[in-house]
Amino acid sequence: xxxxxxxxxxxxxxxxxxxxxxxxxxxxxxxxxxxxxxxxxxxxxxxxxxxxxxxxxxxxxxxxxxxxxxxxxxxxxxxxxxxxxxxxxxxxxxxxxxxxxxxxxxxxxxxxxxxxxxxxxxxxxxxxxxxxxxxxxxxxxxxxxxxxxxxxxxxxxxxxxxxxxxxxxxxxxxxxxxxxxxxxxxxxxxxxxxxxxxxxxxxxxxxxxxxxxxxxxxxxxxxxxxxxxxxxxxxxxxxxxxxxxxxxxxxxxxxxxxxxxxxxxxxxxxxxxxxxxxxxxxxxxxxxxxxxxxxxxxxxxxxxxxxxxxxxx
Amino acid sequence: xxxxxxxxxxxxxxxxxxxxxxxxxxxxxxxxxxxxxxxxxxxxxxxxxxxxxxxxxxxxxxxxxxxxxxxxxxxxxxxxxxxxxxxxxxxxxxxxxxxxxxxxxxxxxxxxxxxxxxxxxxxxxxxxxxxxxxxxxxxxxxxxxxxxxxxxxxxxxxxxxxxxxxxxxxxxxxxxxxxxxxxxxxxxxxxxxxxxxxxxxxxxxxxxxxxxxxxxxxxxxxxxxxxxxxxxxxxxxxxxxxxxxxxxxxxxxxxxxxxxxxxxxxxxxxxxxxxxxxxxxxxxxxxxxxxxxxxxxxxxxxxxxxxxxx
Numbered sequence: 139x140x141x142x143x144x145x146x147x148x149x150x151x152x153x154x155x156x157x158x159x160x161x162x163x164x165x166x167x168x169x170x171x172x173x174x175x176x177x178x179x180x181x182x183x184x185x186x187x188x189x190x191x192x193x194x195x196x197x198x199x200x201x202x203x204x205x206x207x208x209x210x211x212x213x214x215x216x217x218x219x220x221x222x223x224x225x226x227x228x229x230x231x232x233x234x235x236x237x238x239x240x241x242x243x244x245x246x247x248x249x250x251x252x253x254x255x256x257x258x259x260x261x262x263x264x265x266x267x268x269x270x271x272x273x274x275x276x277x278x279x280x281x282x283x284x285x286x287x288x289x290x291x292x293x294x295x296x297x298x299x300x301x302x303x304x305x306x307x308x309x310x311x312x313x314x315x316x317x318x319x320x321x322x323x324x325x326x327x328x329x330x331x332x333x334x335x336x337x338x339x340x341x342x343x344x345x346x347x348x349x350x351x352x353x354x355x356x357x358x359x360x361x362x363x364x365x366x367x368x369x370x371x372x373x374x375x376x377x378x379x380x381x382x383x384x385x386x387x388x389x390x391x392x393x394x395x396x397x398x399x400x401x402x403x404x405x406x407x408x409x410x411x412x413x414x415x416x417x418x419x420x421x422x423x424x425x426x427x428x429x430x431x432x433x434x435x436x437x438x439x440x441x442x443x444x445x446x447x448x449x450x451x
Numbered sequence: 452x453x454x455x456x457x458x459x460x461x462x463x464x465x466x467x468x469x470x471x472x473x474x475x476x477x478x479x480x481x482x483x484x485x486x487x488x489x490x491x492x493x494x495x496x497x498x499x500x501x502x503x504x505x506x507x508x509x510x511x512x513x514x515x516x517x518x519x520x521x522x523x524x525x526x527x528x529x530x531x532x533x534x535x536x537x538x539x540x541x542x543x544x545x546x547x548x549x550x551x552x553x554x555x556x557x558x559x560x561x562x563x564x565x566x567x568x569x570x571x572x573x574x575x576x577x578x579x580x581x582x583x584x585x586x587x588x589x590x591x592x593x594x595x596x597x598x599x600x601x602x603x604x605x606x607x608x609x610x611x612x613x614x615x616x617x618x619x620x621x622x623x624x625x626x627x628x629x630x631x632x633x634x635x636x637x638x639x640x641x642x643x644x645x646x647x648x649x650x651x652x653x654x655x656x657x658x659x660x661x662x663x664x665x666x667x668x669x670x671x672x673x674x675x676x677x678x679x680x681x682x683x684x685x686x687x688x689x690x691x692x693x694x695x696x697x698x699x700x701x702x703x704x705x706x707x708x709x710x711x712x713x714x715x716x717x718x719x720x721x722x723x724x725x726x727x728x729x730x731x732x733x734x735x736x737x738x739x740x741x742x743x744x745x746x747x748x749x750x751x752x753x754x755x756x757x758x759x760x761x
Contacts, residue, residue: 229742229761232761251536262672263673265538265645267673267675269535
């Protein structure tokens with residue numbers, strides 16, 4: 139029985155390692171993003187993240203939307219002296235309008251300055267207005283991503299309100315995570331042909347800070363609405379895990395050709411289930427580790443006794 | 452004089468010739484004091500002098516550009532064009548563009564972009580018949596520069612003459628027009644152009660504020676103002692070397708190659724008298740442009756200013 143127990147523990151340990159390894163080493167393409175996230179979360183000694191988490195909890199009653207927008211575009215709605223543009227809107231607002239108009243040309247032109255130029259044309263501006271943005275199209279992508287994140291937080295907030303009003307049942311955590319990630323990924327579907335191009339542009343070193351901050355704030359949001367109130371290291375593990383799930387599901391979606399992306403949602407379901415089991419596995423690994431260490435200590439003491447080293451002379 | 456290679460003189464551009472002639476007729480009581488190099492002259496005198504300078508250097512302009520900057524001006528102009536990043540269908544006004552450097556680069560750039568677009572379109576259409584493929588090639592050749600146009604405007608007839616000759620030699624014919632005009636008083640309607648450029652020319656405009664206002668006027672909403680010009684070097688070591696080179700070498704080159712010491716003395720002096728980057732940025736903002744920014748090339752020897760009419 140003991141041997142069977144040991145064997146089972148070893149099997150779980152091996153499987154746990156496999157799961158953990160899979161989680162920690164997602165496929166090559168997003169290695170940079172998640173690795174930098176992990177390094178950032180480990181190295182920065184919780185300081186900035188503690189600040190962000192404080193902000194999250196403090197500002198939640200106020201307006202989670204404010205979290206999303208300032209990440210990338212910092213719109214200034216107050217008029218600034220000497221800066222009137224047409225119709226008293228600020229430069230940032232005009233840039234938003236141009237980028238929003240440019241989104242409809244993305245399926246044809248891709249995430250490029252040409253799409254932005256076409257968008258500017260529909261607003262009645264000259265095509266030269268596309269020169270306001272960086273020529274690799276990253277501004278357009280970041281704008282789209284932050285728009286999607288804002289939509290996602292609105293959805294989650296509405297759902298939370300419905301739960302509070304008693305109209306719907308509160309979902310269990312894994313269901314909640316699955317639905318949130320699915321809703322967010324579905325927003326990409328209209329642009330899915332050109333989305334791989336967008337992902338590669340977001341991974342350029344120049345764009346990594348902004349894309350990373352958008353990603354982390356979205357994951358933060360999801361966990362917040364999922365009811366995460368942890369204040370210990372769990373905060374990091376949860377976010378790292380969900381980031382891994384999100385990134386890998388996104389990649390699977392890129393090359394999924396099943397009707398309505400069924401394979402992707404099934405993949406997502408499995409990953410979330412794995413994540414839920416991971417905490418049990420982690421505990422098992424720890425207790426097995428402890429048991430093994432104690433066994434070794436015992437063996438060492440026994441050997442010392444046998445060789446007579448323990449004898450006090 | 453006939454073999455005009457596509458080299459450039461980033462020399463002086465002059466504007467205000469018509470006013471200068473009028474000033475001459477009126478006599479010496481002509482306008483407030485301004486500078487011509489390190490001298491102090493009236494505005495009318497300045498315009499006239501600058502016109503004469505360019506009249507005399509026009510034929511050797513490109514050669515002098517290459518020798519003075521050791522060919523680096525071509526790189527500057529290429530960077531300038533990349534910053535503009537024009538899409539096909541852009542209408543460009545190149546002011547003080549006498550010998551046509553920026554205009555030719557613009558045409559090349561837009562043609563290359565069009566070709567790339569065509570190639571991408573063809574790549575997507577994998578199963579065409581030979582008939583359809585040949586048709587698509589035929590229609591796109593005729594459209595190669597259809598909607599992109601560049602208007603080169605200069606105040607100096609000699610410079611325009613040199614430019615037209617160069618265009619003929621290099622084979623640029625469509626999408627290019629040459630207009631005689633004064634940057635302070637452009638002969639165009641409002642809201643016409645997508646991009647307004649002035650490369651190494653604004654230094655020679657007597658009233659820079661008027662030129663900027665004209666630029667604002669002729670640009671479409673959303674249009675872009677781009678200015679390439681010599682500017683202020685802040686690094687002290689580089690500044691000393693640059694001064695040494697400017698005042699000791701360039702006028703000598705001018706005498707040896709073009710037989711004109713005075714014009715090149717004027718050139719280097721006018722660079723020193725031109726407002727530095729921040730001041731020019733403020734002037735552009737005053738004219739009504741938004742998102743005004745500048746980029747230093749070679750440590751500030753040359754700067755590209757950009758603004759949008761929003």
